[in-house]
Amino acid sequence: MLSSEQFCLSLLRESKTLKTFKQIHAFVSKTGLDKDTFILGKLLIHCTITISDALHYAHNLFLKIPNPDVFMYNTLIRGLSESDTPQRSIPLFVQMRRQLSLPPDSFSFAFILKAAGNFRSLKAGIQLHRQAIGFGLDTHLFVGTTLVSMYAESGSVQSAQKVFDEMFEPNVVAWNAIVTAYFRCGEVNGAERIFNRMPFRNLTSLNVMLAGYTKAGEVDLARELFSQMPLKDVVSWSTMIVGFAHNGCFNEAFGFFRELQRGGMAPNEVSLTGVLHACAQAGAFDFGKILHGYMQKSGHLQIISVNNALLDTYSRCGFVGMARLVFEDMLEKKNIVSWTSMMAGLAMHGYGKEAIELFHQMVDFGIWPDGITFISLLYACSHAGLMEEGYRYFTQMSKIYGIQPAVEHYGCMVDLYGRAGQLQKAYEFVVQMPIPPTDIIWRTLLGACSIHGNVKLAEQVKERLSDLDPNDSGDHVLLSNVYAVAGKWKDVAAVRRSMTDMRIKKTPGWSMIEVDKTMYRFVAGEGQNEIYKEAYDKLKEIMLRITVEGGYVPEVGSVLHDIEGEEKEFAVLLHSEKLAVAFGIARLRDRRPIRIVKNLRICRDCHSVMQLISKVYRLEIVVRDRSRFHSFENGTCSCRDYW
């Protein structure tokens, strides 16, 4: 015979959704079981930790408890510390501290310090550390480890080391935390030194090293260590896949994912989101589709984060319709990341109005937008030329939604005005910003000057950039492009000379194309191998055909060279997107669109070449450049020459 208490607990164990939880809650209130503090504690932690997206409900439940105990406080502090507003846990901790009958325990400090680390407040962290000392809990194994992580998050590796040194018997978890602290603060050598001194290691310690190395950009060191590891778990594999994706090693990410599967280990949501992220960056649609097929069978499509990554992959591969299908299939499981990614996807394909509509649907659905949502929304307005709408949402974000615009939002506004040709307005906006404009803000404005050929303003803006970040090659190239479009070849030459004097090299443009599930990368002016030869040969044939059949005339304005005539034409001919498209046509096996991913913005000449190829060859070409998608079909582009 079950007691009503046991019955209630067994019901809770089965409850995974807020809906079933509410039923249990109603039942418990009716039977008066909620007078039992143990049951009440169980209800609170279940709602906070087990049920996803129910923190709001948990908070309300907590507020109705007349005299919450330490466990209840700790539970809600924990929930808030893991939320996107960890600073909200502080007032709760303060409230608990006011009640002297409720002394905080090691759990309280572990959770509240985690929160301080999450919102990177060294000030709050130091104060909490002092209080922990007062309760004699600072050397507690768990509290001490959290202190180490908190100081690392706040950038103070010395304090982390000091806390660690005072711990009585640090175990392997504490050692791992201090190694991570060094990596976190950018000290790879320090991390290695501690790692070599560790008295004991397990697999996780090696995984810590793998993660640290890849985050520091040391892919080769990670690879070397990985190959020496006698035992590897799914975290080791996922770490490598994610690390490759972060460092632009896409084929390696694909290869490791395949090997993980071949070894009989089951990929988890992290390895999957990692490899999808690689597909998204590389524009690897074919590999992405294979992953989608795998996930349909494996059951990973139940996981929200995996769906979000898949959605993003489809949009970044140029298939915004597929992205929309994934999005709709998520039904009511869509979270703020899903909505924001879908808005960004529509925006980068030029569907500004649709992105705005989605924003309103999201709000109606009951999801409150955050700062990132507004970046997508403003980006959508700017890429669709919706200047007034953009300004309206910028005003609304603080007035209606209570979100203070960050520098990124100001950047979106500069882009919005600049792209639309309102350069004076954009400049005035920058000058009256309440926060100091960063190099990125000025660079956005310089980009707009380059699109609209405003030499005078470009020179002014470049001055500011020379103070903030004089060595950015892109800035020099933009300025030189402004001069080139205006036909000021002497000034172009001067920029080029100063670049040589300052030893600034132009960031090489590259373009990638996926053929047979492998990414091929072309760099302008490079290449002696067979692949390049194949591309060059095809390109010559293509250029001849579009000249004869399409009336192509080279546009040499966007070339950074103080060279004349024929040579200039030759330089544009070498642009990487032309090589990639030629290679794609050479290897063409069906009428599928040719898809290219490029690291910089597409130039005018390449843009018109793509238009002509799409017409003469009756082929669809999709180019994802640094800022948006261009879909070429029958001689026109989806960007309507607005980029």
Added chain:
DNA sequence: ATAGGGTTAG
């Protein structure tokens, strides 16, 4: 009585 620290994602 109930829970917690280190590695992979967003």
